[in-house]
Amino acid sequence: MKDYVTGDTTFESVPVATSKDVVQARQVVRILAQHSGLSLVHQTKLVTAASELARNMLVYGGGGVVRAAEVAGQGGVGVFVEFRDEGPGIRDVEQALTDGWSSGKGMGLGLSGAQRLVNEFDIQTGPEGTTVTIVKWNR
Template sequence: MVRALAQRGGMPLVQQTKLVTAASELGRNMIVYGGGGTVRAALVEDGGRSGVWVEFRDEGPGIPDVDLALTDGWTSGGGMGLGLSGTRRLVDEFDLDTSPAGTTVRVIKWNR
């Protein structure tokens, strides 16, 4: 769905790949740590620029220490520790809201 929106919006292949990689990581986190959830995505425009907005929402336990979770090299599992911090670098806008009632991450990748 994310790649199809990026293609429909005329996003170049490199930008598509960055967005799809970020979406894949956030989707995986939503399933593994949040127990599943919902994903919404749309083409967006702002001031003459266009892009793709994607939201990941779960009702899991939340992220206890956001600063730590966004630190390169830190992992809560057996991975390389590049999940959230790497995802944040792949997109142009990154917004994370978390509480014990769940986590919502919204990203935008602008067309370049």
């Protein structure tokens, strides 16, 4: 997934430690989505996915960093967003991606819902933390 992220890629980074930071991360993603020419519907899908993933990172991973950039690849122009935390990791990724499953008090739609809203979704997790990367292409 990351073949189109090169050394020349300029990232916007937002440290996420509070709910206000989640709002800031959403705003950065929205601006990049607008700049890349995503339709309003696709902007909304990307921002919704980013909001869910940043909130999950805060609640379950203790915070982290959101990095986002406009990218170009075989899919055209799009927005790449990475969510990286140093939390305990996700014990069972397959289960966590199941609609309706939640390790907390949520509705269980965060990870699976975010996955459906974007074109590319990758999750790497372990005891050292979790990294989720997403891409929404302007198609």
